[in-house]
Each structure stands twice: as C-alpha cells, then as structure tokens.
Amino acid sequence: MFISLSAKNKLRFVDGSLVIPNKDKPEYIIAWERCNNLVISWLLANLDNIVKKSVLFFETAADIWKDLEERFGYSSxxxxxxxxxxxxxxxxxxxxxxxxxxxxxxxxxxxxxxxxxxxxxxxxxxxxxxxxxxxxxxxxxxxxxxxxxxxxxxxxxxxxxxxxxxxxxxxxxxxxxxxxxxxxxxxLYSHNESLAFSAADKRNFKPHQNNQPPIYQKSYSSNKSTNLTGNKRPSSHYYCTHCKVPGHNIERCFKIHGFPPGFKGFKDRRVAVVSHSSEYSDPGSSEIKADSITTEQFNQLLSLLQQQ
Incomplete structure (x- = not known):
C-alpha cells in the first residue's frame, strides 16, 4: 500500500505531513478534499468488511491510517x-x-x-x-x-x-x-540413450513365425558370404524347417510345393548337394547313397579323374 500511494504522489495524505489548507482559499479546500476522499476510497477498498466498518466515520485519510497502525502496526x-x-x-x-x-x-x-x-x-x-x-x-x-x-x-x-x-x-x-x-x-541423455538401444534391439530381432527359430541380424558377414567381385552378400533371414537350410522358408520350399517350370538347378552347389542328400539319405546317417548323383554327373567326374 505504501508503494502504491507513493507512486501516485499521495503518501503525504496518510502520514500527516500534508497540512490542511486555510479555509480562506476555497479553491485549495476543494482540491484537498477531493484528493483526501480519493485516498480514503483506496484505503477502504483494501480493508476487510469488519475493519472497514470501524474506520468508516473518519474524516481524513491520516486519521484512518493512524488508527490502523495503532491496532495492527506491531509485531508480537x-x-x-x-x-x-x-x-x-x-x-x-x-x-x-x-x-x-x-x-x-x-x-x-x-x-x-x-x-x-x-x-x-x-x-x-x-x-x-x-x-x-x-x-x-x-x-x-x-x-x-x-x-x-x-x-x-x-x-x-x-x-x-x-x-x-x-x-x-x-x-x-x-x-x-x-x-x-x-x-x-x-x-534426459541417459533416457534417450536407453531408448536408442532398445530401438536397435527391436530392429535386429526377428520374431519366429511358423515354428521357425528367432534369427538375429548381424552387421557383419563371414568370408564365405563374399562373392567373386569382393562385395559382401547380405545375410538371409529365411530358414526352412523342412530342408534344414537357410535361404528360403517353408512357404517357398520347392520340395513341398513343386519346382517351377524351366528350373535348371541351384546356383549354389553346396545348397543343392545338402538339400538333395538330406532328401534321400537316412536321418541317422551322414553318408550319401549312390543314386544321389546322375549318370551324366558320374561320367563327368570319371573323365576328370582320368585327366588328372
């Protein structure tokens, strides 16, 4: 309240330093009464209703301020x-x-x-x-x-x-x-880092489908996956539970669904031999039977041995 009155240049009306002008100058009396009533209205607007009733009949703002200071202006x-x-x-x-x-x-x-x-x-x-x-x-x-x-x-x-x-x-x-x-x-940095690791694990993990074992991606490949040009082949995420070899799943297995027209054999000889031998060999034996190769392949092998 002191700050508000001082900012409006009305602090002298409450501390009693402004003397009431003489009554022989009515112009000053009217101006002083108007300013005094204005300060009284500000004081009453900031008082509680019970306290407001006890100071309602004071004529000057200085009398109201002095009464309030005598009652509440002390610390116990x-x-x-x-x-x-x-x-x-x-x-x-x-x-x-x-x-x-x-x-x-x-x-x-x-x-x-x-x-x-x-x-x-x-x-x-x-x-x-x-x-x-x-x-x-x-x-x-x-x-x-x-x-x-x-x-x-x-x-x-x-x-x-x-x-x-x-x-x-x-x-x-x-x-x-x-x-x-x-x-x-x-x-916050540790929380974002843990979220990044969690997202990376989710990208590298492939859930198993159709009773297939879960497979994790690897960011590297062995020397066996490098072709003749020196480029690394991407690792396959498919695994066939019927042939027991990677490269395709059971939904694309030729042995179950049939070979496509004009099929001339596998590009990878190792996959062809393994898949062909697993079809005609005993489950408990690792030996390949004699009818696992054709007559033409046998003749070609024999001619190669004679040349050596």
Missing amino acids: ITQVCALEHKLAETTQGTASVFEFYTQLKTIWDEINDAHPLPHCTCHKCTCNLTQKIRTRDQEQKLIQFMMKLNECFSTVRGNILMTQPLPKVAQAYRIIAHEERHKEVAQ
Whole structure:
C-alpha cells in the first residue's frame, strides 16, 4: 500500500505531513478534499468488511491510517514464533530448487519484517558491528538452506560448506540450481540413450513365425558370404524347417510345393548337394547313397579323374 500511494504522489495524505489548507482559499479546500476522499476510497477498498466498518466515520485519510497502525502496526513474539516453526518444518521434498528457495526466502523476509536485526543508528561505531551481524545472519540462512536440501545434492553441499569464506545464500542457490539443471540434462541423455538401444534391439530381432527359430541380424558377414567381385552378400533371414537350410522358408520350399517350370538347378552347389542328400539319405546317417548323383554327373567326374 505504501508503494502504491507513493507512486501516485499521495503518501503525504496518510502520514500527516500534508497540512490542511486555510479555509480562506476555497479553491485549495476543494482540491484537498477531493484528493483526501480519493485516498480514503483506496484505503477502504483494501480493508476487510469488519475493519472497514470501524474506520468508516473518519474524516481524513491520516486519521484512518493512524488508527490502523495503532491496532495492527506491531509485531508480537507469537507471530515470530509461528514463523520460526513454519521455517523449521519447511523441507524441499518433491519441490524444485527454485520453488524451495522461494518458500524459504518468503519466510525469512516475514521474520525480518516482524523481528528486524539490530543496527547502529549513531554512525559513530568503529568496530563494524552492523556488518558482523549481517554476516552472521547470512551464514545462518545458508546453513538452513543447505540442511533442508535433498540428499541428491550432498556432494555439492559439502563443497559449498568447505568454501572459505562462505558464499552468500543467493550464490549458493545459483550453484545448487546449476547442479539441478545438470542432473536433469544427464538424466534426459541417459533416457534417450536407453531408448536408442532398445530401438536397435527391436530392429535386429526377428520374431519366429511358423515354428521357425528367432534369427538375429548381424552387421557383419563371414568370408564365405563374399562373392567373386569382393562385395559382401547380405545375410538371409529365411530358414526352412523342412530342408534344414537357410535361404528360403517353408512357404517357398520347392520340395513341398513343386519346382517351377524351366528350373535348371541351384546356383549354389553346396545348397543343392545338402538339400538333395538330406532328401534321400537316412536321418541317422551322414553318408550319401549312390543314386544321389546322375549318370551324366558320374561320367563327368570319371573323365576328370582320368585327366588328372
């Protein structure tokens, strides 16, 4: 209220420093009464209904302000005790450092207003007692702020308390707030990294279908998967449970669904021999029967041996 009245240049109407003009100048009387009534309306608008009724019949704003100051303009030790109890029970909990520091500073300001610190008024002291009292008050507030923080700030709290000389409570708040932001960024980075690893695992994992075993993609290939041009062939993700070989699944197996017209054989001889031998060989034997190759292939093999 003081700030509002001072900004509107009406503070002298409530502190009694503006004298009522003489009645022989009616123009000043009218201007003063208008401004006085304006200040009274501002005061009444900010009062409780019960208090408003008790000051309704005062004629000047200075009389209303003086009456209110006599009734409510004092601080009792009971009020200070209630504020100290509220300060003792205040902890950070789930609040952020900004919210917690704001709560503490509000209580500290209320205590200083109700029970201000003593200071020198003669301006003749040479021991600098006022500055020592203010330094002790800052140290007490710093200790209260440090002891009420959560345990996640124990490391930075120890570093601050070991600093000589001790920083002010506002400087300690900036350090703790910076540490809180650093923890939030680190936690966000670790969370994004874990999500990236999880997404990579989901891309590399192929769930089994049609009773097929799960297959994981590999980012590398062996020397056997390299063709004659030096390019690496991509690894296949299909596996046939009938032929027991990779390269196709059971839905595309020629032995079950039939060979396509004009089929001339497999490009990979090893796959052809393995698939052909697995069809005509015994399950418990690894030997290939004589009818596993044709007569033409046998003659070609014989001619090769004779040439050697």
